Amino acid sequence: MNAFASTLATDPFHARFGCALPRTMRDEITWQHMSWTNFTDRFSPTTGPLRLGSWTADSAAGGRTAFDATFGVGDTIIACAATTYGPIEALTSMLHDAGFRIEILSFHQQIIGDETATFVLAEHDGRREWSMGMDTDAHLSAVRAVIAGANILHR
Secondary structure (H helix, E strand, C coil), X not given: CCHHHHHHHCCHHHHHHCCCCCHHHHHHXXXXXXXXXXXXXXXXXXXXXXXXXXXEEEECHHHCXXXXXXXXXXXEEEEEEEEECCHHHHHHHHHHHCCCCCEEEEEEEEEECCEEEEEEEEEECCEEEEEEEEECCHHHHHXXXXXXXXXXHCC
């Protein structure tokens, strides 16, 4: 069995959806036959210091978009706004202002049936971690992946 086939055999995303994870993610992670539950707990945590409350987008001047969001940070709800050319730029700006500084190093999206899976490699203070988000809306999938990354990096 070649290395790629061997990696797919232990890739829980491939086992569930028949699609491979991004190559760099596959190469950097030791899967050891991780279950789907363990995979989502590790790369798409539903708990952490940051929770998404709401996310809206409206057209703005100059081809930009006005984004508004609410986040739960501990016991506090914060409202954020940013007008940018894209949701990830807006989200990372909002997170920075809320004290969750991260840099996006790699970004991948795959359509899986009626959902989009987004994989993000993010960094904070020299530590790099992969995260994943899934949603029927591609932008929300990306937002969920970045928030998962912030939660992983800021535990």
